């Protein structure tokens with residue numbers, strides 16, 4: 001029997017600023033949302049930590065990512081402790097969690 005992966009709920013929004021989820025784990029945060037600031041900081045840290053590798057690297061899931069996944073409707077118990085970061089271009093790393101289908105990137 002095939003297992004159905006958890007997917008985000010339609011109309012999910014940021015638990016802090018109520019900005020709507022746009023795709024994957026990207027929300028339309030307000031400029032002052034601290035979850036936006038933490039997400040931006042994590043992205044910069046990932047680029048600094050992983051350099052210009054090609055492929056996938058793994059690190060721990062952050063508390064901010066966990067909060068945004070839960071806000072998207074992913075059951076907390078389905079969220080892995082680690083996230084895979086796939087490099088899709090020289091400047092874009094896309095997070096991917098085993099067992100969760102966040103949908104495609106537009």
Ligand SMILES: [Zn+2]
Nearest residue numbers: 014017029033
């Ligand atoms: Zn927000």
